């Protein structure tokens with residue numbers, strides 16, 4: 001029996017500077033995510049939207065930081081939820097801002113470790129989200145989840161200690177085009193595999209994804225995809241608070257999803273940063289749903305599955 005898709009609504013917006021991401025989960029539902037997955041033959045369970053009750057956390061000396069207690073509560077809760085749901089099926093986390101990935105990725109890392117599998121992350125984003133609590137200048141905690149999950153810096157006692165961390169070598173970021181100076185340095189030291197938009201332009205999205213999948217297959221690993229709306233060019237995906245020009249095209253994004261599907265290795269997905277308040281008649285939500293459909297098997301024509 002194939003594993004069912006499990007939709008988990010994560011209406012967090014505490015990690016961003018603007019309101020509206022809390023409407024993301026329901027926009028994906030309105031755009032027909034469950035129906036699109038069911039049409040592909042998948043079982044679909046919708047767990048509804050999660051909620052958390054923040055409790056006080058020790059303050060951090062960086063005065064810019066916003067909503068630390070709330071992000072801490074989401075991180076703790078999501079690590080537990082991701083760990084549990086990954087045993088049940090293929091969790092799809094409907095954000096909500098990217099701070100949610102601090103929880104999902106560390107919970108998934110714990111599950112993978114317990115199962116003796118190597119977890120790989122494909123991070124599709126204009127930003128590396130590699131700030132620490134000390135280096136963020138915006139104070140928006142959607143800028144820190146990769147540093148948190150890859151164990152780049154100690155976030156405790158302000159954020160909960162991660163139950164497990166990612167191997168930086170197993171993380172691949174594609175689509176970068178807005179990197180703060182402190183992040184640049186942190187990336188360089190981390191060993192994370194990074195591809196900016198210049199690499200996408202010069203090399204092409206297909207070879208980049210193929211190389212990633214080849215590494216996964218060589219390690220007999222499994223894949224988590226973290227898809228930030230701002231990976232996409234703002235001309236096709238305006239419904240996000242942190243647009244950066246020069247993003248992935250419609251075809252580049254779909255091709256990446258199709259190739260990942262062909263790998264047979266994808267076990268979980270974050271859909272993050274959708275802000276329906278900034279969207280135009282649901283077009284960004286619809287595009288994200290179509291990309292999720294490509295990731296889970298929708299294609300134009302039948303074709304033989306390549307062996308990587």
Ligand SMILES: NC(=[NH2+])NCCC[C@H](N)C(=O)O
Pocket residue numbers: 097098099127129131136137138139140142143178180228230242273
């Ligand atoms: N998940 C995102 N959209 N992150 C954008 C982060 C932008 C910037 N680096 C900051 O820390 O504020």
Ligand SMILES: [Mn+2]
Pocket residue numbers: 098125127129142228273
């Ligand atoms: Mn992001």
Ligand SMILES: [Mn+2]
Pocket residue numbers: 125126127228230231242273
């Ligand atoms: Mn981003």
